[in-house]
Each structure stands twice: as C-alpha cells, then as structure tokens.
Amino acid sequence: MKLPWSLVTVVPVLTTKLLAASAEDRTQHVNLFIGTEGPDPGTSYNSGNVFPGASLPFGAVKIGIDTAEWNVSFTANGGYTPDSNVTAITMLHESGTGGAPTYGLIPQMPLTSLEGVNVLDNLTYMQPRTSPDVAEVGYYKTQLQNGVTAEMSAAMHAGIIKYTYPKDSGGRYILVDVSHYLPSTGDKGQFYSNGRIERSNDGGDYRVYFCARFDSAPSQSQLFSGRATDPYWPSTKNATATFTNDTSLEGGIVGYQYADRIGALFEFPSNVTTVHSKVGVSWVSTDKACQFLDEVPHWNVDHVRDAAKGKWNSDVFSKINVTSTNHTQLEMFYTAMYHAHLLPSNRTGDNPYWESDEPYYDDFYTIWDTFRCLHSLYVLIQPQTQIEIVRALIDIWRFEGFMPDGRSHNFNGRVQGGSNADNVLADSYVKGLGGGINWTDGYAAMKSNADDLPYNNFDPEDLTGSTKEGRGALRDWRQYGYVTPNFGRSLSKTVEYSLNDFSVYQVAKGEAPEDASKYLNGSA
Numbered sequence: 164m165k166l167p168w169s170l171v172t173v174v175p176v177l178t179t180k181l182l183a184a185s186a187e188d189r190t191q192h193v194n195l196f197i198g199t200e201g202p203d204p205g206t207s208y209n210s211g212n213v214f215p216g217a218s219l220p221f222g223a224v225k226i227g228i229d230t231a232e233w234n235v236s237f238t239a240n241g242g243y244t245p246d247s248n249v250t251a252i253t254m255l256h257e258s259g260t261g262g263a264p265t266y267g268l269i270p271q272m273p274l275t276s277l278e279g280v281n282v283l284d285n286l287t288y289m290q291p292r293t294s295p296d297v298a299e300v301g302y303y304k305t306q307l308q309n310g311v312t313a314e315m316s317a318a319m320h321a322g323i324i325k326y327t328y329p330k331d332s333g334g335r336y337i338l339v340d341v342s343h344y345l346p347s348t349g350d351k352g353q354f355y356s357n358g359r360i361e362r363s364n365d366g367g368d369y370r371v372y373f374c375a376r377f378d379s380a381p382s383q384s385q386l387f388s389g390r391a392t393d394p395y396w397p398s399t400k401n402a403t404a405t406f407t408n409d410t411s412l413e414g415g416i417v418g419y420q421y422a423d424r425i426g427a428l429f430e431f432p433s434n435v436t437t438v439h440s441k442v443g444v445s446w447v448s449t450d451k452a453c454q455f456l457d458e459v460p461h462w463n464v465d466h467v468r469d470a471a472k473g474k475w476n477s478d479v480f481s482k483i484n485v486t487s488t489n490h491t492q493l494e495m496f497y498t499a500m501y502h503a504h505l506l507p508s509n510r511t512g513d514n515p516y517w518e519s520d521e522p523y524y525d526d527f528y529t530i531w532d533t534f535r536c537l538h539s540l541y542v543l544i545q546p547q548t549q550i551e552i553v554r555a556l557i558d559i560w561r562f563e564g565f566m567p568d569g570r571s572h573n574f575n576g577r578v579q580g581g582s583n584a585d586n587v588l589a590d591s592y593v594k595g596l597g598g599g600i601n602w603t604d605g606y607a608a609m610k611s612n613a614d615d616l617p618y619n620n621f622d623p624e625d626l627t628g629s630t631k632e633g634r635g636a637l638r639d640w641r642q643y644g645y646v647t648p649n650f651g652r653s654l655s656k657t658v659e660y661s662l663n664d665f666s667v668y669q670v671a672k673g674e675a676p677e678d679a680s681k682y683l684n685g686s687a
C-alpha cells in the first residue's frame with residue numbers, strides 16, 4: 164500500500180453551470196433517503212440497505228458515510244443507517260443489495276481531538292450526528308457531534324469532501340484508517356488483510372488503489388501501523404498503533420491475513436477552518452487513481468454537485484416526461500428512476516485483470532433480480548448503456564468462461580438459480596440492439612451457460628454444484644428436463660433454466676438455427 168498525498172495550490176476554476184436556466188431540474192424530486200429505513204421510522208431495523216450518498220449515473224465512485232451498526236437485525240449494506248454513529252466517509256458502496264455488506268473502502272474521518280482515540284478502534288472515535296443529514300442528487304452533508312460538518316460530491320472515479328471545523332476547535336485532524344471496511348458478521352463477511360479484503364464465501368480477493376490530496380498543507384502528518392485485530396467488534400486484542408514520520412508504509416506480506424493494519428493521521432494548523440480533500444479510486448494502480456483526480460480540476464464541492472445534477476438531468480431524468488404535478492408521485496417516480504441508474508458500476512478502462520477495447524461493468528448485484536425489468540428499461544431509455552453492459556458481459560465470458568449472474572469487485576458470484584444473463588442478452592437481441600455487440604460471441608457465451616457444466620466451488624451453503632456461475636445442475640436438466648432434489652434449490656433452478664433455455668432459443672433462431680429446437684425443447 165502506498166499513500167501518495169500531494170499538497171497542491173488551490174486552482175479556482177470557473178465551471179459553467181451545467182443546468183441551463185431553461186432546463187427543468189428534476190433532481191429536486193428525488194428523495195435519497197427512500198429505502199434507507201425499515202418499518203420503524205428513523206432506523207434500519209429489519210430493512211434498509213439503500214445508499215443515500217453521492218454518485219453519477221452508473222458511477223464508479225459512490226461517496227457516503229459509514230455507520231457503526233453491529234446488531235445484524237439492522238441492515239447497513241449501503242454503509243448507511245439513519246441513527247448510528249459515523250465511523251468514516253468512504254468512496255465505494257453498493258446500493259439496495261441483500262446478502263453481506265460489500266465495500267465501505269477508502270475512508271477518511273474528521274476529528275477535533277485525539278483524546279481517548281485509538282486509531283485502530285473505530286468505537287473510540289465514532290461520532291453521533293447532531294442534525295438530520297442532507298442528501299441531494301450529487302451531494303451529501305452530515306454534521307458530527309465534534310462540530311465538524313462534512314459535505315461531499317462525486318465525479319466518475321473521484322470524490323471530493325469539504326470539512327468545516329468549528330472555529331474554536333481544539334484540533335483539526337483527518338484520520339485515514341486503510342483497514343476500514345463495512346462491518347460484517349458471519350461467513351459471508353469481508354475483512355481487512357493488509358490492503359486486501361477477503362470475502363470468504365462470496366469469494367475473490369481484491370485490491371483497490373487510491374490517491375488523495377488536500378487543499379491545505381497539514382502541520383503534521385504521520386503514518387501508523389498496528390497488529391491485525393479481530394474482524395468483529397469489539398476486538399479482544401487491545402491493539403494500539405505505532406506512529407512513524409516515514410513517508411510510506413506497508414503492512415507486511417500482501418495478502419497475509421494477519422499482516423499489520425496501516426493508516427495515516429493528518430493534523431491541520433489552527434488558522435485552517437475548512438479542508439477540502441479529493442480522492443481518486445482505481446482498481447488498476449495508484450497512478451491511475453491520481454489521474455482520476457483530474458476529473459475534479461478545482462476544490463469546489465458545489466461545482467461537482469451541479470455537474471452531477473446536470474448529468475442526472477440530461478442522461479437520466481430527461482428520458483421520460485411525466486405530466487403529474489402530484490408531489491408524492493413525482494418523488495416516487497424520480498427516486499425510482501434514480502435508483503435504477505446506480506448499479507452496475509461503469510468501470511470501463513479500469514479493469515485490473517485484462518486489457519480489452521470492450522466496455523467493462525462491475526457490481527451486477529444481481530442479474531437474477533435485474534433481468535426482468537431493469538435491463539428492459541435500459542433497452543428503451545438507455546440503449547447505449549445496455550449495449551455497453553451486454554458487450555461487457557460477453558467480454559467477461561471471453562476471459563473467464565462464463566457470464567455472471569452476480570458480480571462485484573471483478574468476481575463472478577454468486578448464482579441463485581439459473582444463468583440469467585441469457586435473458587438479458589435475448590431481450591436485447593430480439594429488440595435488435597447492435598452498437599458493436601458481437602452476437603456470434605454473444606450466442607457462444609449463452610451456449611456456455613446452456614452446455615458447459617461449471618466447476619463445483621463447493622459452497623458450504625450448497626455443495627451440490629457451482630454457486631459461482633453457470634448452471635450447476637445442468638446434468639439433471641439435460642437428462643430429465645427438470646432438476647431433481649439431488650441439487651440445491653431444484654425448483655427455482657427448474658423454473659429459471661427453462662426461461663434461460665427459451666432465451667438461448669431466441670438467439671439461436673437467428674445465429675444458429677440448427678440449434679434452435681434443442682433449446683426450445685429445453686424450455687418446455
């Protein structure tokens with residue numbers, strides 16, 4: 164892990180306001196807190212998981228607060244809960260997902276005092292909020308008990324945060340605990356291991372690089388390290404950090420689960436009351452993360468917010484005109500439109516595993532949910548995005564052998580029943596989507612699902628066949644035309660394989676008519 168921070172002079176850039184005076188700002192109808200609460204108002208008890216922070220449509224960076232919630236009856240897969248204490252502002256989130264939390268990475272936490280703070284223990288510095296958070300499209304604001312106000316916004320691969328410290332503040336600190344991640348419990352959790360996060364069952368190690376800058380020079384900056392602690396709270400290890408004035412620090416062998424935790428602590432001089440920070444995030448390298456900082460060539464959160472609103476208006480909300488003037492209906496409609504454009508994340512050009520001229524999308528979370536309505540909606544109102552998504556799915560097949568049913572952090576997994584990317588491709592095919600989609604390869608990718616048994620990843624939750632990709636019960640399916648209870652989830656597999664084969668048939672009719680009857684019969 165390398166922590167490059169540079170101190171750059173403020174370059175005020177006068178961006179043109181992207182919202183033309185005449186264009187209607189439909190972002191005003193979006194209520195970002197819809198979906199963040201459960202049945203008990205003001206808490207995420209029994210439901211929630213929606214991410215209310217700032218993002219562009221299909222944004223690679225989704226910036227927002229993470230809160231400390233360790234009662235698993237409260238759902239915090241988007242990082243956020245309405246009522247818990249804030250432990251950090253982080254750059255990567257999912258939204259609306261079930262299962263286990265993913266991401267909550269690249270953190271910063273503003274503090275005004277180090278009294279009682281153990282930088283290795285977020286329970287010692289987490290902050291209650293003193294007033295309700297404010298969320299607008301492309302903007303999020305939270306006010307912490309220590310008096311700091313944090314405002315944030317997002318470009319495509321970079322976020323910006325403005326910290327305003329109280330005038331009489333005892334100190335002005337920003338803590339970067341590289342080992343921060345969303346709290347997990349159980350075997351699908353993720354945990355830190357020296358710059359590497361591991362998810363045990365949902366698989367796949369991954370690394371994320373970042374590059375951060377502040378707009379004023381810290382009076383002191385130190386790196387720290389400390390021993391690995393328990394992945395769950397509270398830690399039994401009572402670890403404390405060792406500080407160093409060295410300019411770089413590594414936790415130890417990359418990937419070693421018990422390697423040291425590392426981070427950095429910045430202190431700002433007393434004449435500074437606001438600090439801006441920009442953070443670029445890349446899955447390829449720190450250099451690339453630093454290049455992404457160019458997406459925000461100034462230090463103005465409001466300009467980034469306005470650009471985001473302009474993009475949501477022009478790329479998303481302008482696609483459908485409605486005549487209703489009913490506030491409730493407008494809020495429901497535009498909030499749903501907004502949520503329909505957060506995932507998958509467009510990571511074109513930022514794929515660590517292969518170089519290709521094809522687009523690349525990640526965070527398919529998950530296609531067994533989204534094939535029915537979401538992708539069909541994209542075909543109608545976002546055909547270019549849908550083309551890129553289909554090309555990305557096919558490219559994943561080219562390099563990994565199977566299209567995903569679910570995928571995040573560049574890792575196929577998991578499968579709930581069938582291989583529903585087939586339905587996504589068939590829908591685009593029958594509706595004539597072209598735009599550089601190689602349908603020869605598209606059909607071949609679908610045939611892999613239909614004909615190739617994926618290797619068994621022996622998921623403890625279902626040992627009978629792959630839960631990673633493809634159709635793990637293919638042998639039964641081809642032999643009997645249904646899936647026997649010898650396989651897990653045999654009923655949903657039977658139902659889904661049937662629709663999947665019908666999808667393969669739809670494409671076979673055009674691409675390989677000699678195969679068509681096989682898959683039509685499969686779907687019967």
Ligand SMILES: *[C@@H]1O[C@H](CO)[C@@H](O)[C@H](O)[C@H]1NC(C)=O
Binds near residue numbers: 208234235236
């Ligand atoms: C979690 O919170 C719920 C609702 O407040 C409560 O009923 C339950 O006992 C809590 N569970 C634990 C383990 O604290």
Ligand SMILES: *[C@@H]1O[C@H](CO)[C@@H](O)[C@H](O)[C@H]1NC(C)=O
Binds near residue numbers: 231247248289290291
């Ligand atoms: C939040 O932090 C405050 C102040 O440190 C503490 O009193 C409170 O118990 C914390 N709340 C939770 C839910 O942890």
Ligand SMILES: *[C@@H]1O[C@H](CO)[C@@H](O)[C@H](O)[C@H]1NC(C)=O
Binds near residue numbers: 284345398
């Ligand atoms: C807080 O720290 C604990 C222990 O390292 C970790 O499990 C948890 O994910 C962190 N949670 C948040 C929200 O910061």
Ligand SMILES: *[C@@H]1O[C@H](CO)[C@@H](O)[C@H](O)[C@H]1NC(C)=O
Binds near residue numbers: 399400401
């Ligand atoms: C950790 O600290 C707590 C409180 O100071 C103490 O009760 C506990 O025994 C310590 N645990 C270890 C493993 O040192």
Ligand SMILES: *[C@@H]1O[C@H](CO)[C@@H](O)[C@H](O)[C@H]1NC(C)=O
Binds near residue numbers: 407408
């Ligand atoms: C780092 O440098 C500062 C300022 O010179 C000094 O006060 C501090 O003790 C040093 N820290 C370490 C761990 O050496």
Ligand SMILES: *[C@@H]1O[C@H](CO)[C@@H](O)[C@H](O)[C@H]1NC(C)=O
Binds near residue numbers: 379432434435
């Ligand atoms: C704060 O003081 C330092 C040192 O005196 C100076 O270099 C810096 O420009 C000042 N910053 C602000 C924001 O006034």
Ligand SMILES: *[C@@H]1O[C@H](CO)[C@@H](O)[C@H](O)[C@H]1NC(C)=O
Binds near residue numbers: 481482483484
């Ligand atoms: C929505 O209405 C505006 C103004 O009348 C018009 O310019 C635009 O083309 C319409 N958009 C759609 C998708 O119909």
Ligand SMILES: *[C@@H]1O[C@H](CO)[C@@H](O)[C@H](O)[C@H]1NC(C)=O
Binds near residue numbers: 489490491492
């Ligand atoms: C607005 O729409 C909501 C939801 O459909 C409905 O309950 C409400 O009665 C409507 N309000 C008016 C004034 O028509």
Ligand SMILES: *[C@@H]1O[C@H](CO)[C@@H](O)[C@H](O)[C@H]1NC(C)=O
Binds near residue numbers: 510511547
């Ligand atoms: C996806 O990202 C790439 C690279 O940043 C960009 O060229 C492309 O236009 C984006 N796709 C959409 C639909 O915005």
Ligand SMILES: *[C@@H]1O[C@H](CO)[C@@H](O)[C@H](O)[C@H]1NC(C)=O
Binds near residue numbers: 601603604
């Ligand atoms: C589609 O891909 C195949 C193999 O990858 C290639 O042979 C073929 O030329 C491509 N078709 C088009 C239209 O690009």
